[in-house]
Amino acid sequence: MTNPAERRKLEPWQDPKAAPYVRIDHVTKKFGDVYAVDDVSLDIFQGEFFSLLGSSGCGKSTLLRMLAGLERPSAGRIYIDGADVTDIPAYSRPVNMMFQSYALFPHMTVEQNVEFGLKQDRMPRKERAERVGEMLALLQISELRRRKPDQLSGGQRQRVALARTLAKHPKLLLLDEPLGALDKRLRESAQFELVNLQERIGITFVTVTHDQEEAMTMSTRIAVMNAGQILQVDTPTAIYEYPEYRFVADFIGLVNLFDGRVMETQDDQVLIESSLGRRLHMRDLHPHAIGTPVTVAIRPEKMQICSTYQENGINQVKGVVEDIAYLGDVSIYRVRVSPEMLVEMTLTNVHPRTEQALTWGQEVAMEWSPTSGVVLTE
Amino acid sequence: MNRSRWKLYLFLAVGLAFLYIPVLLLVIYSFNESRLVTVWSGFSTKWYGELLHNRQLLDAAWLSVRIAATNATFAVILGTLAANALVRHGNFRGRTGFQLLLTAPLVMPEVITGLSLLLLFVTMEHTVGWPAGRGFTTITIAHITFSTAFVAVVVRSRLSQMDRSLEEAAMDLGARPLRVYMSITLPLIAPALLSGWLLAFTLSLDDLVISSFVAGPGSTTLPMVVYSSVRMGVSPQINALASIVVLIVSVAVLVAGLLSMRQQPTAKAN
Numbered sequence: 001m002t003n004p005a006e007r008r009k010l011e012p013w014q015d016p017k018a019a020p021y022v023r024i025d026h027v028t029k030k031f032g033d034v035y036a037v038d039d040v041s042l043d044i045f046q047g048e049f050f051s052l053l054g055s056s057g058c059g060k061s062t063l064l065r066m067l068a069g070l071e072r073p074s075a076g077r078i079y080i081d082g083a084d085v086t087d088i089p090a091y092s093r094p095v096n097m098m099f100q101s102y103a104l105f106p107h108m109t110v111e112q113n114v115e116f117g118l119k120q121d122r123m124p125r126k127e128r129a130e131r132v133g134e135m136l137a138l139l140q141i142s143e144l145r146r147r148k149p150d151q152l153s154g155g156q157r158q159r160v161a162l163a164r165t166l167a168k169h170p171k172l173l174l175l176d177e178p179l180g181a182l183d184k185r186l187r188e189s190a191q192f193e194l195v196n197l198q199e200r201i202g203i204t205f206v207t208v209t210h211d212q213e214e215a216m217t218m219s220t221r222i223a224v225m226n227a228g229q230i231l232q233v234d235t236p237t238a239i240y241e242y243p244e245y246r247f248v249a250d251f252i253g254l255v256n257l258f259d260g261r262v263m264e265t266q267d268d269q270v271l272i273e274s275s276l277g278r279r280l281h282m283r284d285l286h287p288h289a290i291g292t293p294v295t296v297a298i299r300p301e302k303m304q305i306c307s308t309y310q311e312n313g314i315n316q317v318k319g320v321v322e323d324i325a326y327l328g329d330v331s332i333y334r335v336r337v338s339p340e341m342l343v344e345m346t347l348t349n350v351h352p353r354t355e356q357a358l359t360w361g362q363e364v365a366m367e368w369s370p371t372s373g374v375v376l377t378e
Numbered sequence: 379m380n381r382s383r384w385k386l387y388l389f390l391a392v393g394l395a396f397l398y399i400p401v402l403l404l405v406i407y408s409f410n411e412s413r414l415v416t417v418w419s420g421f422s423t424k425w426y427g428e429l430l431h432n433r434q435l436l437d438a439a440w441l442s443v444r445i446a447a448t449n450a451t452f453a454v455i456l457g458t459l460a461a462n463a464l465v466r467h468g469n470f471r472g473r474t475g476f477q478l479l480l481t482a483p484l485v486m487p488e489v490i491t492g493l494s495l496l497l498l499f500v501t502m503e504h505t506v507g508w509p510a511g512r513g514f515t516t517i518t519i520a521h522i523t524f525s526t527a528f529v530a531v532v533v534r535s536r537l538s539q540m541d542r543s544l545e546e547a548a549m550d551l552g553a554r555p556l557r558v559y560m561s562i563t564l565p566l567i568a569p570a571l572l573s574g575w576l577l578a579f580t581l582s583l584d585d586l587v588i589s590s591f592v593a594g595p596g597s598t599t600l601p602m603v604v605y606s607s608v609r610m611g612v613s614p615q616i617n618a619l620a621s622i623v624v625l626i627v628s629v630a631v632l633v634a635g636l637l638s639m640r641q642q643p644t645a646k647a648n
Binding site for chain 2: 068069070089090091092095096097099100101103105106107116117120121164165168
């Protein structure tokens with residue numbers, strides 16, 4: 001284990017004394033009568049790769065545009081590196097943004113696109129040329145310098161857009177769905193490249209995405225947004241393993257949700273009478289009072305085939321395999337446990353598909369351990 | 379399938395013939411030797427030669443070109459400003475009214491436009507003393523009033539197709555609004571500005587009705603000369619002149635078409 005001081009450096013949000021690099025303070029944005037962003041407060045620290053995750057229309061892009069200065073908050077303040085930038089227009093902020101469409105200027109070459117921001121700063125010609133060369137080399141697009149944007153592939157355009165936003169050495173880089181316009185294969189390699197780049201240049205990144213996998217792979221922390229509000233801010237692991245809301249559990253990955261009521265509690269152990277008609281034994285980090293209606297969330301890969309099934313067994317459930325989704329490395333089995341409930345279980349395909357033990361229509365018993373899920377109330 | 383294709387070509391030929399045979403006849407007869415416009419008596423270019431010595435016609439042509447160019451330039455400036463207001467400034471108070479007033483000249487009968495402008499100019503001359511008399515200035519102003527509407531329509535459609543994030547990106551990279559407009563917006567809508575200019579130029583060049591109302595003595599435009607000389611009996615010189623105009627217009631349209639075709643791919647790219 002790393003010592004606490006080192007850990008604090010890696011995870012500044014754990015350190016109560018660390019000063020946030022970006023502070024969003026009770027920011028609200030209304031369009032007419034609609035709240036796009038509703039009283040959001042958020043601290044982002046230097047060197048983070050921070051993701052705003054949510055479905056379309058949840059307000060994540062509006063929040064990003066407010067950081068860039070392209071949208072003015074209806075209420076609240078925004079601080080970057082300690083300075084209040086709420087009233088500073090986009091062209092004077094030490095922040096650059098990469099647009100979802102990349103927004104490359106079609107009438108300029110790659111070189112001129114990258115140079116554009118430097119020209120606005122009246123940087124001398126010689127320095128400008130040097131910086132452009134550096135950026136093109138950094139993103140390995142030097143040989144494209146004389147091309148126009150319509151002569152580039154999607155991946156090349158993304159690199160040009162990145163070079164252009166990085167050229168001014170911004171304190172903060174904002175990325176709106178940075179990989180959204182790429183096809184799946186390219187996206188995966190671009191994810192790793194983006195993270196490597198961020199670690200190399202050490203700039204704070206804030207990205208917006210609706211793709212949970214992308215957010216999980218790249219981010220130091222994720223803020224999950226819904227209906228203009230931030231539900232949970234945490235590391236990818238914590239978001240996945242310890243969601244605090246049903247919405248978060250459901251939005252990230254697959255999850256089985258069992259409704260129930262607290263029967264007994266002892267320390268952090270809790271016994272729940274579930275709607276399945278059986279008792280569930282879970283560890284509950286935020287103990288709830290007896291009688292509280294709760295939801296137990298269990299990820300499909302935490303489900304195991306049970307060899308010691310009992311009719312009233314705790315954390316056990318039995319059903320019939322209804323659907324199998326074969327994904328190559330794993331298969332997802334959808335098991336009908338009651339007329340109105342399907343339970344999903346993921347198993348690694350250790351053996352070739354044809355030799356799998358489970359098949360359609362087969363009866364299967366499943367179980368899970370008390371520490372492999374969370375108990376939620378909202 | 380071959381048969382139906384053959385038929386389609388026939389329809390195309392008939393359609394084109396209907397539209398262009400009169401023009402073609404005009405060009406052919408401009409090389410007619412005879413003084414009578416309708417009787418062919420042999421090939422000659424003498425009418426082109428005589429045209430060069432016809433001061434009245436040449437003066438009128440030069441006046442028309444000057445009016446058309448001035449008109450087109452002002453119409454592009456005003457029309458672009460109007461299009462900007464409509465596309466870029468959201469739902470400002472009176473937007474619908476502005477839009478209606480802007481497009482009204484497109485459908486207004488020319489006689490009414492001409493008459494109302496004449497009344498305006500006369501009243502203004504009496505009360506403020508400007509414009510003194512009627513001529514180049516009044517005709518140009520009259521042409522600008524309706525050309526602006528056409529330019530606004532052309533520029534507006536181009537502007538509304540433009541990706542907003544291009545301008546936002548420029549601003550994000552440190553360009554102030556005026557700079558964004560000059561280095562991003564203007565180059566991208568330039569094809570629309572050019573075709574708007576050409577449209578305004580041609581509209582002005584062939585306007586007869588409105589010009590007749592607001593023209594004064596000594597400021598006869600080309601269409602007015604042609605029209606009055608036709609009533610006196612057509613001289614083959616008019617054919618020669620018309621042929622030259624057809625040639626100039628064809629070249630202009632061709633150039634505008636080529637330019638907008640070359641701009642097409644970049645207009646869609648992001």
